[in-house]
Amino acid sequence: MSLVSDTPAWQTLTDLANTLSSTHMRELFAQDAQRAEKFTAQACGITLDYAKNRITQDVMQALVALANQQQVTSKRDAMFGGAIINNTEQRAVLHTALRNFSGKPVMVDGVDVMPDVLATQEKMRQLVNKIHSGEHKGYTGKAITDVVSIGIGGSFLGPKIMTEALKPYWYKGIKVHFVANVDGCHIADVLAERDIETTLFLMSSKSFTTQETLQNTLTAKDWFLQHGGSQTDIALHFMAISSNIKAATDFGIAEENIFPMWDWVGGRYSLWSAIGLPIALALGYEHYRALLDGAFAMDEHFQQAPLEQNLPVIMALLGVWYVNFFGAQSHVLLPYYHYLRGFPAYIQQLDMESNGKSVTTDNQTVDYATGPVIWGSEGTNGQHSFHQLIHQGQVLIPADFMLPLRVPHNIGPHHAMLASNCFAQTQALMQGKTFDEAKAELATKGLDTAELDALARHKVMPGNKPSNTLLFEQLDPKTLGALVALYEHKVFVQGAIWGVNSFDQWGVELGKVMGNEILDKLENATAPLSFDSSTNQLVERFRAAN
Template identity: 75%
Template sequence: MTSLTQTDNWQQLQSLAQGLNGQHMRDWFKQDDTRAQRYTSQACGIELDYSKNLINDEILAALYGLAEARQVSAKRDAMFAGDIINHTEGRAVLHTALRNFSGQPVLVDGQDVMPEVLATQDKIKAFVERIHSGSHKGYTGKAIKHIVSIGIGGSFLGPKIMFEALKPYWYQDIKLHFVANVDGCHIQDVLAGLDHEDTLIVMSSKSFTTQETLQNTLTAKAWFLQAGGTQQDIAKHFICVSSNIKAAVDFGMDEDNIFPMWDWVGGRYSLWSAIGLPIALGLGYENYRQLLEGAYEMDRHFVEAPAEQNLPMLMGLLGIWYTNFFAAQSHVLLPYYHYLRGFPAYVQQLDMESNGKSVAGDAEQVDYATGPVIWGSEGTNGQHSFHQLIHQGQVLIPADFMLPLNVPNQDDTHHAMLASNCFGQTQALMQGKTYDEAYAELEGKGLSEEKRHALATHKTMPGNKPSNTLLFSQLDPKTLGSLVALYEHKVFVQGAIWGVNSFDQWGVELGKVLGNNILAKLTDRDAALDFDASTNALISRFRAANQ
């Protein structure tokens, strides 16, 4: 197989990138008053303005050509069809089936998975109704008022961040609490403020053996029993999402309250499965269904829209453009909406766990950069800290700005200020400030010529820094579902072009195995230490401090 970097498409893009030397987006906007209109696309309630990017029609055509040559559309169709595209684990990749409202079957190994998917959705709906109506009571007859969701990775980030983002839609009679960290301080702090008689524990672990999740659940169980509950009472206060039904029943859970998982759903894509049960409990089932429907609409857009109007394709190709042809090592997400502040962390796992790979599907080491570092924070806080690096640093950092045009209980002054900062930042990154502009600003400031020149040099900003702006009328459940699916498919596009398997995570698995090996040495103080010298010394220090 010809190396990606040696293909004609790649070589053409390298040439086009070099051809931009000396060109500036500021001039492009002056020369073309239709640029913003031409480089804006809409779908599923989301408007993407990608005009402030280092692109022109020729570059876009070359990027579309790269996607075609790398068979992105064919790989996309194989995913939706249930083909085994996670080849290292021999699995289909069908998180999209979990939000499939087409009425059409989805086959895995010749079997339609949709009846089981729909049955699970009905089970979630019925359980949520029992909790919200008060018909499901704790062992002393109290209605459930608090829900503690215990998970790790996608089983934690998905429910927590989606729930936080939709605060205006919270079901007010239920309070959700999320626990992931195996640090005992976290679970202890959460449980300390709760009454065990009106608390429901939702444990999410496909295997029922995930170290952090299992230990936190065992701690919650001990808390429940010490507070007065019995082993028989656990069935009314503990439920789980798992494929290991026997382990859950042995724990004390009611088999009717065990929700299934499937091998063809990866953890970072699992919020659409019963892992999303805490979201449904916290928002109500209808709002949860709207989240699924928004994702389904983005799925259809990804499949049906031509490349030049396809939001995931556009964003994925722009990411390729900067990562591989401008040596961009990171990508920053900047939501200008307080409730969406956790979204960068969600995309961080989604992107970096998916495409942080160095081996292509043909088992060959790649000779090009793959997944970038994903990071970010809410606006406008970042403007007073890390935006400085984006404006004047030496490394190119592409940015995604996100803003709802309307927010619940809107204060027009606050929201206008928020929007002005968002739009002002994208403008400043694009146009920058020339030396002459900075020099002119200092006229009449009483500075010597030498000082004026020096200060103007420091105040000069190169601009030409790329950004996308994503606008939506409001962040309701449906729009959030579309937004999450947009980034899922963007990651897919990039993985398909790089030729990596975006659906395994062997680096994560190695950490789990080594962590378990070390745990055995920490708990058995007499066990011989047979690791490297540094690890042995660290274990010895821990043993000495915990005698």
């Protein structure tokens, strides 16, 4: 099977990119008064305005042809159908089953997984209600007021960022705190402010052996035992999301307080599983269910909408267009909403861990990029820092702007000011400022001709910088669920086009193995060192300091 870069559809897009490279978006808007209408799509409460992109209808048709050539729809159907599409680990990919409310079975190896999924959701609902009502009490008879969620990677990012994004929906009386980093400063700070009698710990690790998560949980256990709790009391204050029942029960966790994980759910998609328990505890189960409902609605849209009107497909194709035909090496996410400020970090893992590959599913080395660096920050803060590079730098950085039309704290002119900045940034990136426009602005400054020309050059902004704008009525749980699923499916479509496995992450393994080898040398200060000279030197410096 040939690489996608060797196909006719790829060559067509190469030719179109060369043709369009000298065309400014100003011209495209001037030529078509209906451009915005033609390049706007809606689904699941989200409106995508993608008119400010370096595209024509011919480009979009060619990109859809590429998706069809790469069998995106059949690969999509295989994923939803429970096929073994994670070929290097021989696993199905069924995070979508965790929010499947169609009533239809989802089969893996001839077994319907939905009864177990629904049973786990019911178990989560019951626990949340018991904690919120005060029925579940700590070892001294006091109700739980604080939850410390311990995990890393997707087991941390998903719950933390979704909980943060939905702060207006938090359940009063429960506070959820997150610990991921193995840096002892983090868990020390969290524990210092907790009351042992009213704190519940949730440990999220499929294997119950993840180094950082296990160490943080052991530290929490030591703290609990040193401050008055007993080994027996652990059953009331520690719970786990894990597939390793024995390790969890040996730790002291009651078996009824262990929630399952499945091999067909990757870590960066796990917030839809019991890993999402901290979200449910922070919001209440009904709001958590609405989050799942929103993702399910986007799943339905992704499966049913024609590619030309399909939000995940459109965004995926635009990403491929810039990464592979314009050399874009990064993509910036700009949420103009304070509570959504962590979203770029969540998508960073989702995108870069999924498609950061160099070998296709049929074992060919790729000769093209398989994804950009994902980064970003909340607006308007970025306008006073890194937007400078986007506007006047020589690198092309496509952008996704996000804005809720209504917010829970509509204080005076704040939200109108926020929205005006969001819309103005997209306009400025597209339109830019010419040399003549810059000179006209400076004409009243009393400068001589040489000074005027020199300063005007510094004020020129080339424009023609692409962006998408995602609008939604408000960021409620259902809309957030749809937004996350939108990006999940976008990443899937891009992986399908590039021919890579978006669901393994072998690139993280080598560092883990080497880390364990180095840890042994750090803890055993007399052990001989046999690493490279640089690593040996670093280990020796650490030994000397400790």
